[in-house]
Amino acid sequence: MLSVENAYCQVLATASLLPTETVPLAEAVGRVLRQTITADRDFPPYDRVTMDGIAVRHAALAAGQRVFPIERTQLAGAVPEPLLNPRAAVEIMTGAALPPGTDTVIRYEDLDFGDEPTRQATLRAALPSQGHNVHRQGSDQVAGTLLLAPGTVLSPAELAVAATVGAGRLTVTRRPRLAVVSTGDELVALGQTPLPHQIRRSNAPMLQAALGPKAA
Incomplete structure:
Protein backbone atom coordinates (compact mmCIF):
# COMPACT_ATOMS: atom_id res chain seq x y z
CA MET A 1 0.00 0.00 0.00
CA LEU A 2 1.26 3.47 -0.89
CA SER A 3 1.75 6.04 1.82
CA VAL A 4 -0.19 9.27 1.59
CA GLU A 5 3.00 11.14 0.71
CA ASN A 6 3.89 8.75 -2.12
CA ALA A 7 0.38 8.79 -3.49
CA TYR A 8 0.36 12.58 -3.41
CA CYS A 9 3.67 12.72 -5.30
CA GLN A 10 2.40 10.32 -7.95
CA VAL A 11 -0.72 12.38 -8.48
CA LEU A 12 1.34 15.56 -8.87
CA ALA A 13 3.71 13.80 -11.28
CA THR A 14 0.85 13.14 -13.69
CA ALA A 15 -0.88 16.47 -13.25
CA SER A 16 -0.81 18.88 -16.19
CA LEU A 17 -1.14 22.64 -16.17
CA LEU A 18 -4.57 23.81 -17.18
CA PRO A 19 -4.85 26.22 -20.12
CA THR A 20 -5.32 29.95 -19.64
CA GLU A 21 -8.22 32.28 -20.23
CA THR A 22 -8.65 36.03 -19.97
CA VAL A 23 -11.36 37.30 -17.67
CA PRO A 24 -12.58 40.73 -16.51
CA LEU A 25 -10.87 42.04 -13.40
CA ALA A 26 -14.04 41.72 -11.30
CA GLU A 27 -14.23 37.99 -12.08
CA ALA A 28 -10.59 37.19 -11.30
CA VAL A 29 -10.77 36.87 -7.50
CA GLY A 30 -9.64 33.45 -6.34
CA ARG A 31 -8.06 32.65 -9.70
CA VAL A 32 -4.37 31.92 -10.36
CA LEU A 33 -2.56 34.66 -12.28
CA ARG A 34 -0.72 33.57 -15.43
CA GLN A 35 0.80 36.89 -16.48
CA THR A 36 3.26 39.39 -15.08
CA ILE A 37 2.00 42.67 -13.63
CA THR A 38 4.58 45.47 -13.44
CA GLY A 53 -3.15 71.53 5.92
CA ILE A 54 -0.71 73.97 4.33
CA ALA A 55 2.30 73.39 2.11
CA VAL A 56 5.31 75.61 2.86
CA ARG A 57 9.03 75.95 2.28
CA HIS A 58 10.90 74.39 5.18
CA ALA A 59 13.59 77.03 4.81
CA ALA A 60 11.07 79.64 6.00
CA LEU A 61 10.31 77.56 9.09
CA ALA A 62 14.00 77.04 9.76
CA ALA A 63 14.49 80.81 9.59
CA ARG A 72 -4.27 79.99 -2.63
CA THR A 73 -5.95 76.60 -2.14
CA GLN A 74 -5.13 73.41 -4.03
CA LEU A 75 -7.51 70.46 -4.09
CA ALA A 76 -6.67 66.82 -4.76
CA GLY A 77 -6.65 66.20 -8.50
CA ALA A 78 -5.75 69.79 -9.39
CA VAL A 79 -2.68 70.64 -11.43
CA PRO A 80 -0.01 71.80 -8.95
CA GLU A 81 0.94 75.45 -9.44
CA PRO A 82 4.20 76.85 -8.04
CA LEU A 83 4.28 78.79 -4.79
CA LEU A 84 4.89 82.38 -5.89
CA ASN A 85 5.83 83.88 -2.52
CA PRO A 86 8.45 81.77 -0.70
CA ARG A 87 7.16 83.12 2.63
CA ALA A 88 3.52 82.21 1.92
CA ALA A 89 1.68 78.90 1.97
CA VAL A 90 -0.72 76.87 -0.14
CA GLU A 91 -3.74 75.46 1.65
CA ILE A 92 -3.77 71.86 0.49
CA MET A 93 -5.82 68.67 0.70
CA GLY A 101 8.47 75.52 -4.36
CA THR A 102 7.15 73.75 -1.24
CA ASP A 103 8.59 70.73 0.53
CA THR A 104 6.74 70.37 3.84
CA VAL A 105 3.08 70.06 4.88
CA ILE A 106 1.75 71.23 8.24
CA ARG A 107 -1.56 69.62 9.18
CA TYR A 108 -4.62 71.66 10.18
CA GLU A 109 -4.46 70.35 13.75
CA ASP A 110 -1.15 72.18 14.27
CA LEU A 111 -2.37 75.52 12.95
CA ASP A 112 -4.50 78.50 13.92
CA PHE A 113 -6.20 80.35 11.05
CA GLY A 114 -7.00 84.01 10.79
CA ASP A 115 -10.20 85.37 9.25
CA GLU A 116 -10.82 86.47 5.66
CA PRO A 117 -9.90 88.52 3.70
CA THR A 118 -6.31 88.45 5.04
CA ARG A 119 -6.37 84.78 5.96
CA GLN A 120 -3.17 83.42 7.42
CA ALA A 121 -2.05 80.30 9.27
CA THR A 122 0.01 80.30 12.46
CA LEU A 123 2.02 77.28 13.55
CA ARG A 124 1.21 76.42 17.17
CA ALA A 125 3.05 73.09 17.41
CA ALA A 126 6.64 71.90 17.32
CA LEU A 127 8.74 72.62 14.24
CA PRO A 128 8.11 69.85 11.67
CA SER A 129 10.95 68.20 9.82
CA GLN A 130 11.55 68.85 6.14
CA GLY A 131 9.33 66.62 4.01
CA HIS A 132 6.81 66.17 6.84
CA ASN A 133 3.45 64.75 5.65
CA VAL A 134 4.75 64.19 2.12
CA HIS A 135 4.64 60.75 0.47
CA ARG A 136 7.54 60.97 -1.96
CA GLN A 137 7.23 59.97 -5.62
CA GLY A 138 8.35 56.37 -6.18
CA SER A 139 8.73 55.63 -2.47
CA ASP A 140 6.38 52.62 -2.75
CA GLN A 141 7.44 51.29 -6.17
CA LEU A 146 7.42 43.53 -10.58
CA LEU A 147 4.15 43.80 -8.65
CA LEU A 148 2.47 40.43 -9.24
CA ALA A 149 4.15 37.28 -10.55
CA PRO A 150 2.55 34.38 -12.43
CA GLY A 151 1.22 31.79 -9.98
CA THR A 152 -0.17 34.38 -7.57
CA VAL A 153 -3.59 33.51 -6.15
CA LEU A 154 -5.64 36.65 -6.66
CA SER A 155 -7.31 38.08 -3.57
CA PRO A 156 -9.10 41.46 -3.49
CA ALA A 157 -5.77 43.08 -2.55
CA GLU A 158 -4.09 41.77 -5.71
CA LEU A 159 -7.04 42.93 -7.81
CA ALA A 160 -6.50 46.43 -6.42
CA VAL A 161 -2.84 46.27 -7.50
CA ALA A 162 -3.87 45.19 -11.00
CA ALA A 163 -6.42 47.99 -11.19
CA GLY A 168 -8.96 45.63 -16.67
CA ARG A 169 -8.62 42.02 -17.82
CA LEU A 170 -6.28 39.34 -16.49
CA THR A 171 -4.90 36.13 -17.90
CA VAL A 172 -5.55 33.36 -15.39
CA THR A 173 -5.65 29.58 -15.17
CA ARG A 174 -8.91 28.14 -16.43
CA ARG A 175 -11.01 26.62 -13.69
CA PRO A 176 -10.97 22.80 -13.63
CA ARG A 177 -14.14 21.09 -14.75
CA LEU A 178 -15.40 18.66 -12.13
CA ALA A 179 -17.92 15.85 -12.20
CA VAL A 180 -19.46 14.30 -9.10
CA VAL A 181 -20.48 10.65 -9.54
CA SER A 182 -22.42 9.01 -6.73
CA THR A 183 -23.06 5.25 -7.11
CA GLY A 184 -24.60 2.51 -5.05
CA ASP A 185 -27.57 0.18 -5.36
CA GLU A 186 -28.82 1.41 -2.01
CA LEU A 187 -29.15 5.01 -3.22
CA VAL A 188 -32.31 6.66 -4.48
CA ALA A 189 -32.96 10.15 -5.85
CA LEU A 190 -33.92 12.96 -3.50
CA GLY A 191 -37.51 13.00 -4.72
CA GLN A 192 -38.04 9.30 -4.13
CA THR A 193 -39.20 7.58 -0.98
CA PRO A 194 -36.53 5.08 0.07
CA LEU A 195 -37.46 1.54 0.95
CA PRO A 196 -36.34 0.23 4.35
CA HIS A 197 -33.06 -1.05 2.82
CA GLN A 198 -32.30 2.17 0.86
CA ILE A 199 -31.06 5.72 1.57
CA ARG A 200 -31.33 9.00 -0.30
CA ARG A 201 -28.42 10.20 -2.43
CA SER A 202 -27.03 12.94 -0.13
CA ASN A 203 -23.27 12.94 -0.75
CA ALA A 204 -23.53 14.32 -4.29
CA PRO A 205 -25.30 17.60 -3.30
CA MET A 206 -22.87 18.02 -0.41
CA LEU A 207 -19.82 17.58 -2.65
CA GLN A 208 -21.24 19.88 -5.33
CA ALA A 209 -21.81 22.59 -2.73
CA ALA A 210 -18.29 22.13 -1.34
CA LEU A 211 -16.72 22.30 -4.80
CA GLY A 212 -18.70 25.33 -5.91
CA PRO A 213 -21.33 26.13 -8.52
CA LYS A 214 -19.15 24.93 -11.44
CA ALA A 215 -19.26 21.29 -10.30
CA ALA A 216 -21.77 19.06 -12.07
Whole structure:
Protein backbone atom coordinates (compact mmCIF):
# COMPACT_ATOMS: atom_id res chain seq x y z
CA MET A 1 0.00 0.00 0.00
CA LEU A 2 1.26 3.47 -0.89
CA SER A 3 1.75 6.04 1.82
CA VAL A 4 -0.19 9.27 1.59
CA GLU A 5 3.00 11.14 0.71
CA ASN A 6 3.89 8.75 -2.12
CA ALA A 7 0.38 8.79 -3.49
CA TYR A 8 0.36 12.58 -3.41
CA CYS A 9 3.67 12.72 -5.30
CA GLN A 10 2.40 10.32 -7.95
CA VAL A 11 -0.72 12.38 -8.48
CA LEU A 12 1.34 15.56 -8.87
CA ALA A 13 3.71 13.80 -11.28
CA THR A 14 0.85 13.14 -13.69
CA ALA A 15 -0.88 16.47 -13.25
CA SER A 16 -0.81 18.88 -16.19
CA LEU A 17 -1.14 22.64 -16.17
CA LEU A 18 -4.57 23.81 -17.18
CA PRO A 19 -4.85 26.22 -20.12
CA THR A 20 -5.32 29.95 -19.64
CA GLU A 21 -8.22 32.28 -20.23
CA THR A 22 -8.65 36.03 -19.97
CA VAL A 23 -11.36 37.30 -17.67
CA PRO A 24 -12.58 40.73 -16.51
CA LEU A 25 -10.87 42.04 -13.40
CA ALA A 26 -14.04 41.72 -11.30
CA GLU A 27 -14.23 37.99 -12.08
CA ALA A 28 -10.59 37.19 -11.30
CA VAL A 29 -10.77 36.87 -7.50
CA GLY A 30 -9.64 33.45 -6.34
CA ARG A 31 -8.06 32.65 -9.70
CA VAL A 32 -4.37 31.92 -10.36
CA LEU A 33 -2.56 34.66 -12.28
CA ARG A 34 -0.72 33.57 -15.43
CA GLN A 35 0.80 36.89 -16.48
CA THR A 36 3.26 39.39 -15.08
CA ILE A 37 2.00 42.67 -13.63
CA THR A 38 4.58 45.47 -13.44
CA ALA A 39 4.38 49.08 -12.32
CA ASP A 40 3.58 51.25 -15.34
CA ARG A 41 4.83 54.35 -13.49
CA ASP A 42 6.20 55.39 -10.11
CA PHE A 43 3.96 54.87 -7.08
CA PRO A 44 2.99 57.31 -5.89
CA PRO A 45 3.42 59.02 -9.28
CA TYR A 46 4.05 62.41 -7.66
CA ASP A 47 4.99 63.85 -4.28
CA ARG A 48 1.65 63.25 -2.58
CA VAL A 49 0.29 65.23 0.34
CA THR A 50 -0.82 62.93 3.18
CA MET A 51 -2.66 65.40 5.45
CA ASP A 52 -5.01 68.35 5.01
CA GLY A 53 -3.15 71.53 5.92
CA ILE A 54 -0.71 73.97 4.33
CA ALA A 55 2.30 73.39 2.11
CA VAL A 56 5.31 75.61 2.86
CA ARG A 57 9.03 75.95 2.28
CA HIS A 58 10.90 74.39 5.18
CA ALA A 59 13.59 77.03 4.81
CA ALA A 60 11.07 79.64 6.00
CA LEU A 61 10.31 77.56 9.09
CA ALA A 62 14.00 77.04 9.76
CA ALA A 63 14.49 80.81 9.59
CA GLY A 64 11.95 81.26 12.37
CA GLN A 65 8.78 82.06 10.42
CA ARG A 66 5.62 80.80 12.12
CA VAL A 67 2.88 82.88 10.43
CA PHE A 68 2.10 82.18 6.76
CA PRO A 69 -0.31 84.09 4.52
CA ILE A 70 -2.45 81.72 2.42
CA GLU A 71 -1.59 82.30 -1.22
CA ARG A 72 -4.27 79.99 -2.63
CA THR A 73 -5.95 76.60 -2.14
CA GLN A 74 -5.13 73.41 -4.03
CA LEU A 75 -7.51 70.46 -4.09
CA ALA A 76 -6.67 66.82 -4.76
CA GLY A 77 -6.65 66.20 -8.50
CA ALA A 78 -5.75 69.79 -9.39
CA VAL A 79 -2.68 70.64 -11.43
CA PRO A 80 -0.01 71.80 -8.95
CA GLU A 81 0.94 75.45 -9.44
CA PRO A 82 4.20 76.85 -8.04
CA LEU A 83 4.28 78.79 -4.79
CA LEU A 84 4.89 82.38 -5.89
CA ASN A 85 5.83 83.88 -2.52
CA PRO A 86 8.45 81.77 -0.70
CA ARG A 87 7.16 83.12 2.63
CA ALA A 88 3.52 82.21 1.92
CA ALA A 89 1.68 78.90 1.97
CA VAL A 90 -0.72 76.87 -0.14
CA GLU A 91 -3.74 75.46 1.65
CA ILE A 92 -3.77 71.86 0.49
CA MET A 93 -5.82 68.67 0.70
CA THR A 94 -4.90 65.03 1.28
CA GLY A 95 -3.98 63.31 -1.97
CA ALA A 96 -2.99 66.50 -3.78
CA ALA A 97 0.32 66.86 -5.59
CA LEU A 98 2.86 68.90 -3.64
CA PRO A 99 3.15 72.38 -5.25
CA PRO A 100 6.57 73.25 -6.72
CA GLY A 101 8.47 75.52 -4.36
CA THR A 102 7.15 73.75 -1.24
CA ASP A 103 8.59 70.73 0.53
CA THR A 104 6.74 70.37 3.84
CA VAL A 105 3.08 70.06 4.88
CA ILE A 106 1.75 71.23 8.24
CA ARG A 107 -1.56 69.62 9.18
CA TYR A 108 -4.62 71.66 10.18
CA GLU A 109 -4.46 70.35 13.75
CA ASP A 110 -1.15 72.18 14.27
CA LEU A 111 -2.37 75.52 12.95
CA ASP A 112 -4.50 78.50 13.92
CA PHE A 113 -6.20 80.35 11.05
CA GLY A 114 -7.00 84.01 10.79
CA ASP A 115 -10.20 85.37 9.25
CA GLU A 116 -10.82 86.47 5.66
CA PRO A 117 -9.90 88.52 3.70
CA THR A 118 -6.31 88.45 5.04
CA ARG A 119 -6.37 84.78 5.96
CA GLN A 120 -3.17 83.42 7.42
CA ALA A 121 -2.05 80.30 9.27
CA THR A 122 0.01 80.30 12.46
CA LEU A 123 2.02 77.28 13.55
CA ARG A 124 1.21 76.42 17.17
CA ALA A 125 3.05 73.09 17.41
CA ALA A 126 6.64 71.90 17.32
CA LEU A 127 8.74 72.62 14.24
CA PRO A 128 8.11 69.85 11.67
CA SER A 129 10.95 68.20 9.82
CA GLN A 130 11.55 68.85 6.14
CA GLY A 131 9.33 66.62 4.01
CA HIS A 132 6.81 66.17 6.84
CA ASN A 133 3.45 64.75 5.65
CA VAL A 134 4.75 64.19 2.12
CA HIS A 135 4.64 60.75 0.47
CA ARG A 136 7.54 60.97 -1.96
CA GLN A 137 7.23 59.97 -5.62
CA GLY A 138 8.35 56.37 -6.18
CA SER A 139 8.73 55.63 -2.47
CA ASP A 140 6.38 52.62 -2.75
CA GLN A 141 7.44 51.29 -6.17
CA VAL A 142 9.32 52.65 -9.16
CA ALA A 143 8.23 52.19 -12.77
CA GLY A 144 9.01 48.72 -14.09
CA THR A 145 9.01 46.98 -10.69
CA LEU A 146 7.42 43.53 -10.58
CA LEU A 147 4.15 43.80 -8.65
CA LEU A 148 2.47 40.43 -9.24
CA ALA A 149 4.15 37.28 -10.55
CA PRO A 150 2.55 34.38 -12.43
CA GLY A 151 1.22 31.79 -9.98
CA THR A 152 -0.17 34.38 -7.57
CA VAL A 153 -3.59 33.51 -6.15
CA LEU A 154 -5.64 36.65 -6.66
CA SER A 155 -7.31 38.08 -3.57
CA PRO A 156 -9.10 41.46 -3.49
CA ALA A 157 -5.77 43.08 -2.55
CA GLU A 158 -4.09 41.77 -5.71
CA LEU A 159 -7.04 42.93 -7.81
CA ALA A 160 -6.50 46.43 -6.42
CA VAL A 161 -2.84 46.27 -7.50
CA ALA A 162 -3.87 45.19 -11.00
CA ALA A 163 -6.42 47.99 -11.19
CA THR A 164 -3.72 50.49 -10.18
CA VAL A 165 -1.81 49.73 -13.40
CA GLY A 166 -4.95 49.71 -15.53
CA ALA A 167 -5.23 45.94 -16.01
CA GLY A 168 -8.96 45.63 -16.67
CA ARG A 169 -8.62 42.02 -17.82
CA LEU A 170 -6.28 39.34 -16.49
CA THR A 171 -4.90 36.13 -17.90
CA VAL A 172 -5.55 33.36 -15.39
CA THR A 173 -5.65 29.58 -15.17
CA ARG A 174 -8.91 28.14 -16.43
CA ARG A 175 -11.01 26.62 -13.69
CA PRO A 176 -10.97 22.80 -13.63
CA ARG A 177 -14.14 21.09 -14.75
CA LEU A 178 -15.40 18.66 -12.13
CA ALA A 179 -17.92 15.85 -12.20
CA VAL A 180 -19.46 14.30 -9.10
CA VAL A 181 -20.48 10.65 -9.54
CA SER A 182 -22.42 9.01 -6.73
CA THR A 183 -23.06 5.25 -7.11
CA GLY A 184 -24.60 2.51 -5.05
CA ASP A 185 -27.57 0.18 -5.36
CA GLU A 186 -28.82 1.41 -2.01
CA LEU A 187 -29.15 5.01 -3.22
CA VAL A 188 -32.31 6.66 -4.48
CA ALA A 189 -32.96 10.15 -5.85
CA LEU A 190 -33.92 12.96 -3.50
CA GLY A 191 -37.51 13.00 -4.72
CA GLN A 192 -38.04 9.30 -4.13
CA THR A 193 -39.20 7.58 -0.98
CA PRO A 194 -36.53 5.08 0.07
CA LEU A 195 -37.46 1.54 0.95
CA PRO A 196 -36.34 0.23 4.35
CA HIS A 197 -33.06 -1.05 2.82
CA GLN A 198 -32.30 2.17 0.86
CA ILE A 199 -31.06 5.72 1.57
CA ARG A 200 -31.33 9.00 -0.30
CA ARG A 201 -28.42 10.20 -2.43
CA SER A 202 -27.03 12.94 -0.13
CA ASN A 203 -23.27 12.94 -0.75
CA ALA A 204 -23.53 14.32 -4.29
CA PRO A 205 -25.30 17.60 -3.30
CA MET A 206 -22.87 18.02 -0.41
CA LEU A 207 -19.82 17.58 -2.65
CA GLN A 208 -21.24 19.88 -5.33
CA ALA A 209 -21.81 22.59 -2.73
CA ALA A 210 -18.29 22.13 -1.34
CA LEU A 211 -16.72 22.30 -4.80
CA GLY A 212 -18.70 25.33 -5.91
CA PRO A 213 -21.33 26.13 -8.52
CA LYS A 214 -19.15 24.93 -11.44
CA ALA A 215 -19.26 21.29 -10.30
CA ALA A 216 -21.77 19.06 -12.07
